Every structure is written in structure tokens, then in C-alpha cells.
Amino acid sequence: MQLRRLVGALALVLVTAAPALAHFGMIIPDAPVATAAKRATTVTLSFSHPFEGHGMNMERPEAFGVVRVDGDKTERTDLLSSLKETKVMGKAAWKTDFTFPKPGVYMFTMEPKLYWEPEEDCYIQHLTKVVVPAFGNEDGWDTPAGLKFEIIPLTRPFGNYAGGVFTGVAMLDGKPAPGVDVEVEYYNAQGKYAAPTEFHVTQVVKTDANGVFTVACPLAGWWGFAALTTAPEQVKGPDGNLKDVEIGAVLWARFDAFKSAK
Numbered sequence: 001m002q003l004r005r006l007v008g009a010l011a012l013v014l015v016t017a018a019p020a021l022a023h024f025g026m027i028i029p030d031a032p033v034a035t036a037a038k039r040a041t042t043v044t045l046s047f048s049h050p051f052e053g054h055g056m057n058m059e060r061p062e063a064f065g066v067v068r069v070d071g072d073k074t075e076r077t078d079l080l081s082s083l084k085e086t087k088v089m090g091k092a093a094w095k096t097d098f099t100f101p102k103p104g105v106y107m108f109t110m111e112p113k114l115y116w117e118p119e120e121d122c123y124i125q126h127l128t129k130v131v132v133p134a135f136g137n138e139d140g141w142d143t144p145a146g147l148k149f150e151i152i153p154l155t156r157p158f159g160n161y162a163g164g165v166f167t168g169v170a171m172l173d174g175k176p177a178p179g180v181d182v183e184v185e186y187y188n189a190q191g192k193y194a195a196p197t198e199f200h201v202t203q204v205v206k207t208d209a210n211g212v213f214t215v216a217c218p219l220a221g222w223w224g225f226a227a228l229t230t231a232p233e234q235v236k237g238p239d240g241n242l243k244d245v246e247i248g249a250v251l252w253a254r255f256d257a258f259k260s261a262k
């Protein structure tokens with residue numbers, strides 16, 4: 001009995017010693033574009049492994065809201081109190097119903113609480129964003145939403161075809177972040193796809209000297225890009241010692257297949 005428990009524990013150690021599987025802050029609206037026929041959307045927030053469909057419990061975030069861009073004006077609405085509990089991949093997550101009041105480009109942003117990751121002996125915080133155009137407006141899609149660490153798109157982050165590329169710049173405190181890893185994952189929402197090797201679960205590119213990265217998105221659906229760096233300040237961990245905080249700048253963008261004309 002005890003031996004079996006020991007063998008089980010060892011097997012678990014071997015499994016968790018496999019290459020780190022990437023977690024992603026996620027904000028997924030139920031439609032990528034708001035139209036007169038679809039003015040309302042449900043926006044779902046989670047902290048998950050999007051390709052593998054493995055969820056993690058997420059506490060109520062520190063901040064959640066939407067920035068509406070209209071030309072060179074921005075207007076921010078706090079939506080934190082509108083969040084209701086839900087489940088994503090079987091784990092605690094959050095959602096809200098949002099009705100787009102007027103035309104503009106809407107950027108939903110969340111700042112989660114610090115997530116303690118014992119396997120990496122650090123905290124993780126993914127500052128996450130998704131951009132939804134409403135009623136045909138698209139001006140200002142590259143306006144910063146004001147996150148400390150943020151991917152500013154150089155490719156318009158909506159209305160793209162599967163197979164196209166996405167280019168963005170990772171900005172830390174308003175300055176480009178050169179040489180940082182950007183992890184890329186497809187949201188395998190229906191679990192239709194399997195990875196040929198464990199390395200295919202998460203693609204990795206680095207930002208160049210100007211903080212810019214480019215990735216291809218070969219499948220229709222939502223793609224997540226997570227630029228990762230270590231925050232300048234450490235935070236006290238559960239054992240009382242100071243621990244690193246991995247901060248992520250995450251952007252979700254949707255790519256679509258061509259529709260048939262008939």
C-alpha cells in the first residue's frame with residue numbers, strides 16, 4: 001500500500017518534470033466583433049492552459065474593465081463588480097455580460113491577483129487584453145490600454161484570416177521590451193487537435209531589439225500571445241522568502257477561415 005503510494009508520488013514527479021506547460025491569462029468574448037445584430041457579448045476570464053484544455057482556479061481579479069477608443073479619445077469603464085463566477089475547463093473562472101453602447105474599439109483588460117506557482121517557485125501575473133470593434137469602427141486599435149506590461153498590436157487584432165501572421169510589440173512601462181520570450185498558443189476549445197510533440201503545445205518566439213515579434217496563426221480560432229518577463233520587485237512567498245513575479249503581457253486575437261460564397 002505504502003509502496004504503491006510512493007510509486008504514485010514518483011510518477012507525479014516525473015510528469016511534472018516535463019517541459020513547463022504554458023499557462024495563459026484568457027479573456028474570450030463569445031463573438032469577436034459587435035454588430036447591430038449582436039450588440040451583447042459574454043466575456044469569459046480565466047487562467048488556463050488553452051491548447052491542452054487544462055484549467056486552473058482563478059481568484060476574482062484585481063482589476064477588470066474596458067477601454068473604449070474613439071479617435072484620439074479613450075474612456076475607461078470599470079467592470080470588476082459585474083463579474084460572476086463561472087467554470088472554464090472545470091475550474092473557477094469569471095464572466096460578464098456586456099452590451100456595447102456605441103461605436104468604437106473596445107479593449108477589455110484584466111489584472112489578475114498574483115498566482116503562486118509552487119513548481120516554478122514564483123508568482124505569476126498575466127496582464128491580459130482582447131480588442132473588440134463595435135459597429136464597424138476600427139480606428140485606434142493600436143492605442144495602449146494602459147497596462148504596465150502590454151502587447152501593442154502592429155497587425156490589426158481583428159478581422160484576420162487563419163494562416164496569416166501577427167506582429168506586435170511588447171511594451172514594459174511604455175518602453176519596448178527587447179529579447180523577451182513570447183509564448184503562443186491556440187485555444188483548442190473543442191479539443192479537436194493534438195500536438196505532434198510536447199514542444200508543439202506552446203510556440204515560442206523572441207522579441208527583437210525593438211521589442212517586436214511576428215508569429216503565424218495557421219488555424220481558425222482564438223490565438224494567445226504572452227510576452228513574459230520578471231517584474232523588478234520581488235514579493236514575499238508562502239515560505240516567507242522573497243520570490244520573483246513573472247509578469248505576462250497577454251493579447252488574444254481571433255483568426256477566421258474564408259467563408260464560402262454560397
Ligand SMILES: [Cu+2]
Nearest residue numbers: 022023049056
Ligand atoms: Cu498552469
